[in-house]
Amino acid sequence: METDLFKTRISEEGLKATKQREEILNIFMTSSGHQNLAQIYAQVAKINPKIGYTTVYRTLKLLTHLGLATQRKFADGETRYEPASEGSHHDHLICLDCGKIIEFEDQTLETLQNGIARRHRFKISHHRMEIYGCCEECHRKKRMGRRKS
């Protein structure tokens, strides 16, 4: 359980491990990732309706600060959170039909960005790459639909 890491990190910061925070952490860590605050709150509320929206908001902010969560903003502008994967960087494929978000890793891409940055004498902090389009499943459905009609 990542609860241990959580307790370590949180006490390092002189903050408190409350039951609300642990509950939110558990739900968040076992969730599918890439969810916005409303979605995470909905899940939390299903299990413990006593927990307020604000607490979920502040907890996700805290988890991000502790390095246990990552904030993402895709083209739709919504703020989403995903459990932080230590080390490896990844990017995303985003289906415009069903909204599915697929993670991918590509070493060439990591190398490529270095060349681009060098050409512009730019010191890289990080990058993000998103590919928008249609996932296999939705594409299949579309073909089926076309066939039927």
Next chain:
Amino acid sequence: METDLFKTRISEEGLKATKQREEILNIFMTSSGHQNLAQIYAQVAKINPKIGYTTVYRTLKLLTHLGLATQRKFADGETRYEPASEGSHHDHLICLDCGKIIEFEDQTLETLQNGIARRHRFKISHHRMEIYGCCEECHRKKRMGRRKS
């Protein structure tokens, strides 16, 4: 002047070319790009304070629809607009210190995305790539500062 294209496109859609729209178009097209609505509005207001914020908002939305503007959202979540460059796709380097946004084009990147998509059986619509870091100018300033102290 892109006013001609504007008039063509707008009448194609059965809409009207008003002086507000033309004024906003001119300011927008000659602007530096990557500006948010408030910034564009500020420029418009300087020249014609009679034009309302809502009109600027709706006009930029319209220009986007007509294919004359492109909406962008970078990591800060702000909605920005840039004059649409027909044809060529480009991506961005974004300086985290001064906020400068540099455009770049990279053919390898375009090729690379095709491979990634193919591996995931994904039909690409478009992509976006942003590299965050420190631009040459800011980097130099930092070094100067360090030397002084």
Next chain:
DNA sequence: ATACTTGCAAATTGTTTGCATATGA
């Protein structure tokens, strides 16, 4: 003439904060 446009005010949405009360270390 009439459908489209404007600009104000007001609604909406997503995010963030103030504060009195409750609680973990």
Next chain:
DNA sequence: TCATATGCAAACAATTTGCAAGTAT
């Protein structure tokens, strides 16, 4: 004990809409 956390309500900011009056075609 006492600094930190909670949850409500309310502030905020950015975006979007309703509507009466104005305008391009």
